[in-house]
Amino acid sequence: MAKNDDNLLKKIVSHSKEYGFIFPSSEIYDGLAATYDYGQNGVELKNNIKQYWWKAMVQMNENIVGIDSAIFMHPTTWKASGHVDAFNDPLIDNKDSKKRYRADVLVEDHIAKIEGKIAKEVAKAAKRFGDAFNEDEFVSTNGRVVGYKEKIAAIEKRMQAAIDTQNYADFKALIEDLDIFCPVSGSKNWTDVRQFNLMFSTELGSVAGDASTIYLRPETAQGIFVNYLNVQKSGRMKLPFGIAQIGKAFRNEIIARQFIFRMREFEQMEMQFFVKPGDELDWYEKWKEKRMKWHKALGLGDNSYRFHDHLNLAHYANAAADIEYDFPMGFKELEGIHSRTDFDLTAHENHSGKKLQFFDPQENKNYVPYVVETSIGLDRMFLAVLSAAYNEETLEDGSERVVLNIPPALAPTKVAVLPLTKKDGLPEKARELINKLKFDFTAQYDEKDAIGKRYRRQDAIGTPFCVTIDHQTLEDNTVTIRNRDSMEQVRVPMEEVRTTLEKGTSLTDLLRKN
């Protein structure tokens, strides 16, 4: 299998467009940066991936239910979640090193240096005074230390003012006044400070000025958290239980690239699992294992996955890991499993003034549950399936074929029915079969061109089975079924086609492997 091939991604992009999987969005207007549309085959594959996930999460677990929350949410949601602050980073570039920094981090680092100087003074004094040393007194009276402290206070005040009033010109001036230089280039040649808000905002209410700013959700998780009590009460759920959701999320990424890997509009499949505090790390391990199993059941290659444990944890987490997949660009995050503690629910309690607690009848007390989250990028999963499936094969006779070895349960079209010729009543016979199959299987009819060419066309979109109607069919009602991967054909009675398809494209079998 071709891996880490620079051209592989390009080939997948071309193939996706040529065969109706993914088109650049608004292409007739030159497209829109990093925005893509799913075509006729892409939407089928995507829906099948969703279905596999949804069934594995919701249908197969009696304590997990699904919801579908709105993309618009009350603005306070994002204050509570921390997105308003954390997604609002003032950034600055050094023109010489081309390195980008968070402007506030540069200033914080500078402050840390001054604090280092204070610590040095304290250490020196401690040595001098010995046991009689009173640190508090020293710090509040020593002229040099007091000077440093005032300096820090002034810097912090000025930075805070710059952030609060969005005065980025002064932010830059502050960095220049402090003689902060780039640790890489050593130069003080800075660009202006710019604000990058990773949330898209829009106006709610049609009267300008009268409207309030609302955001497109940057993650689907919060829709689950704000509904946690609704679901718990109305579904009579008991801990531990989970809520699953599939939906679009939006992030105004500074750089969105690598095809559908990082888009500004993307789709997430998230499940928030609510557990008793203290149990969260056990569940975290369980979900890591369960999710990995879900991936490996697809058979894209066990070596294509790995865990990446986070060392630097986000503010809400006490454990976090990614499942990384070996994309054409290398190992990259596909799914995140996070132990989010009670951060979100507690934050929503504080901001809303509503209790979001669970009454534990065994312990006879109320508490805010802890949360273990699994969050997978649907578009990334799509790309993983597509890049694993894409194969260029050289056949025994030296000819080449491009085949998508998509797991049959996920394949956009399950079966193509092909009359060997378009005469002698074969097309009618083929239509007859397809009309029976189409209730349960996505099926295609094709009579154009030589049979070999039609097989290749189906290979290119990953159709696992081709049923061919030939002259013998008219005599004994048997057909041949051609397998996409082995290219082998077997002749079976027409009635057995359904059984073969059911077996060969079974989502149930996939779920059993979970």
Added chain:
RNA sequence: GCGGGAGUAGCUCAGCUGGUAGAGCGACAGCCUUCCAAGCUGUAGGUCGCGAGUUCGAACCUCGUCUCCCGCUCCA
């Protein structure tokens, strides 16, 4: 956002020192053949990414702009 590269038919690409666009594959219709991209005939499809400028004349030169790719950067 910075640096580098690139945009010509559905796809892959030609197109010389400027003279109003081609191939292969693919698509469509028909004939012939009939089990792994055979053959023949015909048809459709391009504001040369977009906009200005230079020129008698621009796919080609200049500037701007958009999009894509690679690297940096960022990534809940």
